Amino acid sequence: MMDGIWLGITTALSGYNIFMVAIGAFAGTFIGMLPGLGPISAIALMIPVTYGMDPSSALILIAGVYYGAIFGGSTSSILINAPGVAGTVATAFDGYPMARQGHAGKALAIAAYASFSGGTIAAIFLLVAAPALAKVSLSFQSSDYFALMVLGLTAVAAFAGKGKFLKAAIMTIFGLMLATVGTDADSGVSRYTFGNMNLIDGISFLLLAMASFALSEALMNIIENQKMTKEEKEALKKEIGSLKVTKKEIKEIAPVIGRSSVLGFFVGVLPGAGATIASFLAYGMERSIANVKEKLKFGKGSLRGLAAPESANNAACSGSFVPLLTLGIPGSGTTAVILGALISYGIQPGPTLYTEQPALFWSVIISMYIGNLILLILNLPLIPYIAKLLATPKQILLPLVMFFSLIGVYLVTFNTFDIYMMVFFSIVAVFLRLVDYPMAPMILGFILGGMMENNLRRALTISDGSLSFLWERPITASILVITIIMLLWPLITQLFLGKMGTSEDK
Amino acid sequence: MVKSRIGALFFLFFSLFYFYKSFDIHLLKGAYYETMTAQTFPYYLGILGIVVSLLLLLFSFIKIDKDDLFDMEKLRTYDFKKAFYLILSMIFYGYTIRSLGFVISTILFLILGFKILGEKSWKIILLTSFGISIAFWLLLTQLLGIYVENGLIFEYFLGAQS
Numbered sequence: 298m299m300d301g302i303w304l305g306i307t308t309a310l311s312g313y314n315i316f317m318v319a320i321g322a323f324a325g326t327f328i329g330m331l332p333g334l335g336p337i338s339a340i341a342l343m344i345p346v347t348y349g350m351d352p353s354s355a356l357i358l359i360a361g362v363y364y365g366a367i368f369g370g371s372t373s374s375i376l377i378n379a380p381g382v383a384g385t386v387a388t389a390f391d392g393y394p395m396a397r398q399g400h401a402g403k404a405l406a407i408a409a410y411a412s413f414s415g416g417t418i419a420a421i422f423l424l425v426a427a428p429a430l431a432k433v434s435l436s437f438q439s440s441d442y443f444a445l446m447v448l449g450l451t452a453v454a455a456f457a458g459k460g461k462f463l464k465a466a467i468m469t470i471f472g473l474m475l476a477t478v479g480t481d482a483d484s485g486v487s488r489y490t491f492g493n494m495n496l497i498d499g500i501s502f503l504l505l506a507m508a509s510f511a512l513s514e515a516l517m518n519i520i521e522n523q524k525m526t527k528e529e530k531e532a533l534k535k536e537i538g539s540l541k542v543t544k545k546e547i548k549e550i551a552p553v554i555g556r557s558s559v560l561g562f563f564v565g566v567l568p569g570a571g572a573t574i575a576s577f578l579a580y581g582m583e584r585s586i587a588n589v590k591e592k593l594k595f596g597k598g599s600l601r602g603l604a605a606p607e608s609a610n611n612a613a614c615s616g617s618f619v620p621l622l623t624l625g626i627p628g629s630g631t632t633a634v635i636l637g638a639l640i641s642y643g644i645q646p647g648p649t650l651y652t653e654q655p656a657l658f659w660s661v662i663i664s665m666y667i668g669n670l671i672l673l674i675l676n677l678p679l680i681p682y683i684a685k686l687l688a689t690p691k692q693i694l695l696p697l698v699m700f701f702s703l704i705g706v707y708l709v710t711f712n713t714f715d716i717y718m719m720v721f722f723s724i725v726a727v728f729l730r731l732v733d734y735p736m737a738p739m740i741l742g743f744i745l746g747g748m749m750e751n752n753l754r755r756a757l758t759i760s761d762g763s764l765s766f767l768w769e770r771p772i773t774a775s776i777l778v779i780t781i782i783m784l785l786w787p788l789i790t791q792l793f794l795g796k797m798g799t800s801e802d803k
Numbered sequence: 804m805v806k807s808r809i810g811a812l813f814f815l816f817f818s819l820f821y822f823y824k825s826f827d828i829h830l831l832k833g834a835y836y837e838t839m840t841a842q843t844f845p846y847y848l849g850i851l852g853i854v855v856s857l858l859l860l861l862f863s864f865i866k867i868d869k870d871d872l873f874d875m876e877k878l879r880t881y882d883f884k885k886a887f888y889l890i891l892s893m894i895f896y897g898y899t900i901r902s903l904g905f906v907i908s909t910i911l912f913l914i915l916g917f918k919i920l921g922e923k924s925w926k927i928i929l930l931t932s933f934g935i936s937i938a939f940w941l942l943l944t945q946l947l948g949i950y951v952e953n954g955l956i957f958e959y960f961l962g963a964q965s
Contacts, residue, residue, distance in 0.1 A: 349947070460868060463859045464807065467814050470852045474821055477848070481841040488828050488841060489821075519889065519920065522882040693931060696916025699889070700909065700935070703896060708949065716897030720890055727886070728813075732806040733871070754839045762838035 298428060301651075305659025309667055314357050314660070317350075318668045321358040322675055325365020326372070330687060331694065332379040333518045336366035336631050337737070338511040342698070344503055344638050345705035352642040353657045357664040359635055360618075364416060364668050367572060367610055368676060371408045372683055376401060376537075384572030384610040387580040391595065391602035398598055401537040405680045407600060408607045409673055410542070411554050415608030416669035418558040419565070419615035423662055426566070431623040431651040439755035440766040442626070444776035446749045448783070449626055452569025453738045455783045465738045468729075472739035475500055476746025483754060495714040502637035504706045504715055505743055508722035509736050511702040515695045516727050537681055550604040553583055561609030565616020568628035572610040572617075579609030615665055622646055622658060626745070630737025633744040806871050811859035818856055822849025888919045904954020905943075909936035 308314065321343065328339035343362050347355035370382030375392035388408065395404040437445075450469045457465035478489045479499025490496040557579035564575040583605040584595045595602045617632045625647035627633040639646055644654065651658050676683065706715050726736060760766040768774045782789075825845040834840045863871070892915040899908040913932035922928055943949045 460871075463855060463862065464810065467810075467852065467855045467859060470848060470855060471814065471817070474818075474845070474848055474852065477845050484831055484834070484841045486829055486831060486841040488845060489824060516886050516889065520881050520883060520886045522880060522885075690922070692917055692920035692922040693927070695920060696889075696913055697931075697935065699893065699916065700913060703893060704909070704939075707900065708943070708951075711952070713897045713901060716900070717894065720893050720897070724890065729810065732810040732813075734810050750844045753844070757838045 301428075301655045301659045302424070302663070304656050305661075305663040308353055308656050308660035309357065309663040314354050314664065315667065315671075317354050317358040318361040318664055319671050319675065321361025322365040322368075322668055322672045325362035325367075326369035326672075326676065326683065327365075327686065328362075329366030329369025329382055330373045330683070331369075331698075332373055332377075333514045334511070334698065335370070335382045335514070336363055336384075337506065337634050337740070338514055338698075339363075339366040340631065340634050340638070341503065341506040341511055342701050342705060344634075344641075345708060347638070348641075348709065352639070352644050352654075353660045355642060356635075356639065356657065356661050357668075359638060360661060360665060361668045361671070363614055363631060363635070364412075364611065364665075364672055367614060368409070368412050368672055369683075371412070371607060372405065372680075373687060375404045375408060376687060382572075384576055384613075385606070386573070387576040387606035388603065388610075390580065390606075391597070391599045394596065394598035395603065396537075399538050400598070402540040402680065403538060403542060404603060405537065406540040406542055406677065407546075407550065407603055409676050409680075411550070411557075411604040411607035412611040413669045413673045414554045415558040415561055415611035416615055416672075417666055418555070418608075419562040419612035420662060420665040420669070422559075422562045423615050423619060423665070426619050427623050427658075427662065428651060430619060431648045434624050434648040437624075437648065437772065438770065439752040439759065440770055440773040441776065442624075443749060443752040443756055444767075444773045444780070445624060445626055446745050446752070448776050448780045449568040449620075449628055450738070450742060450745065451780050451783050452567065452628070453630075453741055454569075455786060456569040456571075456574055457735055457738070461735065464734050468734055468736070468738040469742035472742025472744075473746040473749070475505065475739075476743045477750075482747065482751065495712065495718075500718070500743075501706070501709070501715070502634075502740075502744060503641070503709065504719055505722060506634050506637065506740055507702040507706055508719040509726040509740065511698060512719060512723035513726035513730060513736075515698045515702075516723060517730055518691065518695060520727070520731075540677065540680065546600055550600050553601045553604045554608040557583070557605040557609040558612040561612030562616040564609070565613030566619045566628075568620060568626070570613070571629040571631070572613040575613035575616075576606035576610040579605040611669070618661070618665075622650060622661070623648060625650070625748075627741060630740050633737075633741040637744050805863050805867055806873060807859055808863035811856050811863055814852060814856040815860060818849055818852030821845065822853060825849050885919055889916060892916060892919065900954075901952065902955045904957055905951050906936050906940050907954065907956075909939070 324343060325339050328334050328342060329336060339362050340359055343359060347358055367382060367384055370380055370385035371388045371392065374380040374385045374389035375396050378389050378393040380386045380389055392404045392408065395401070454462050454465035454469060478496055480487050480497055487497060560579050560582065561575040564570045564578060565572070580602060583601050584592060587595070587601065591599065591601065617629055620626050620628050621632045621636060625636070625645060627636045636646065644650070644657070703716055703719060706719060730736065756766045766773060767777060825842055828842045828845065830840055830842060892912055895915070896908055896912040899911065903911070910932045913935060914928055917928045917932065940951065943951050
């Protein structure tokens with residue numbers, strides 16, 4: 298393992314790769330800051346840039362973009378109460394009140410320190426957890442993988458939020474359906490191509506990701522027509538105040554950061570959870586363990602309330618790399634897009650990645666430390682200028698976002714049909730966004746679709762067509778039991794909470 | 804109108820169509836003896852899609868959340884016109900990128916985009932659109948070594964070798 302870590306350090310510390318992390322972190326910060334554009338869009342927009350790069354450098358750049366996007370989201374949350382990313386909604390609860398009290402600089406600095414610590418602590422956990430899990434997963438068979446994917450997809454629906462379970466489920470199925478378009482990998486038969494040559498290769502994941510995220514987010518931004526209010530414009534013009542954090546304040550938030558990072562990491566590892574849930578959980582946890590006097594401060598500019606979600610969301614980002622790197626199964630929309638990118642570089646993540654491509658495996662983990670450090674170095678002095686970037690007019694930015702997404706896909710195939718297909722999918726995505734159907738489960742289903750079918754086919758062939766593989770292997774069976782519990786969870790909690798409610802009423 | 808119901812109907816029709824079309828998947832000879840053919844996965848996916856969208860439809864009648872209704876006042880402030888024009892300009896971009904070439908069609912697309920979204924200053928419009936497309940073209944062809952077609956219009960005027 299030490300050899301691997303050393304190899305990772307030397308790869309990640311090459312000048313070129315440090316440059317890549319810096320570019321990624323900066324681009325991610327910028328894109329993540331734009332309200333409405335999240336990490337999935339940021340990563341999708343940067344993927345075309347990485348084609349032709351060495352896979353390690355490409356993945357390092359993308360990890361930088363991911364962190365940057367989350368950090369960028371915090372900046373807009375704190376300054377104008379408009380989170381660019383769902384994972385930083387909780388940041389606005391206390392960050393924005395702080396900014397209104399004239400402590401914007403301090404809030405941004407705490408956000409940067411908390412993100413840095415959260416990311417670093419989680420990267421250390423990742424260093425230990427990933428190889429361990431990779432070793433365990435070497436014994437996994439197709440049936441286990443199939444069960445894991447079912448679990449992952451169910452978890453995404455189960456964590457989608459109150460009343461959204463079925464919506465997320467149908468979006469996952471929609472993604473799986475789209476994945477069957479094209480030539481069947483096993484028999485070579487074409488499916489759902491309707492005789493169109495352009496569909497023979499299937500729908501490219503980059504195209505779908507760009508259309509359903511970057512393009513449709515830009516279109517939604519135009520449709521919703523949110524103009525910056527006078528208040529927001531003035532908030533941007535205001536001086537952000539001192540960036541200094543006193544020793545006493547550091548003492549106050551240090552334990553919060555520690556707790557939230559650990560919580561964030563484990564939530565990130567879980568399939569389907571991720572940065573958003575981690576940040577809300579951490580915020581909720583801090584509020585519930587705070588004393589009465591502290592509790593009153595929450596929502597009015599509490600330092601703890603700011604540090605908790607900020608460290609948790611960055612820790613969750615690192616945590617979500619665990620299932621991706623060791624099992625090759627993404628747990629969230631964002632890691633699904635990263636997986637798609639990896640596959641297009643010709644890399645199949647999974648338990649063997651750790652042994653076959655140690656340089657890649659370790660350099661990504663090591664570059665997470667570096668990415669966090671660079672974010673801190675890059676962003677702290679740049680905070681006042683970054684704030685000004687938010688004031689760049691939308692009418693200039695949005696056509697540029699559209700141009701980059703269209704050209705990013707077009708330059709891969711030089712096929713104009715792809716542009717029309719993107720327009721089509723972005724219209725469908727805008728429609729689905731208008732009726733409140735979540736997009737991330739679709740992209741996850743789409744990426745997992747092919748793998749799921751292959752593993753199911755293999756498992757069925759091994760068991761000679763019988764479905765007995767579902768309960769004969771202990772690993773498969775236990776994963777499926779967890780899946781069923783998760784499926785029934787909303788029902789169980791409702792029954793349970795309903796009873797509790799009535800007993801409390803009495 | 805209930806939002807989840809509209810979505811449920813959309814997915815119900817889509818799943819029905821998908822399920823129906825799964826029978827059109829051409830099977831190879833001998834596929835009969837296989838445990839899983841190219842049709843199996845789509846067939847069950849179609850059924851699953853129909854079931855889940857029917858459930859969604861059912862629930863949209865049983866329990867209506869306040870959040871699930873369209874906020875008409877908010878809807879009225881929505882700007883569908885601009886989005887529609889931008890979609891048209893994207894199609895225009897796809898239509899012209901091969902004939903006019905990368906640089907010209909990108910400049911036109913960006914000018915259209917800036918104008919549709921209401922940028923008034925021609926100085927900014929022209930500087931940004933020309934700057935971005937030429938810089939991007941230079942980056943692609945000179946720095947990254949990616950071949951970008953010149954466009955049919957150049958070939959027409961300057962000959963295919965230009």
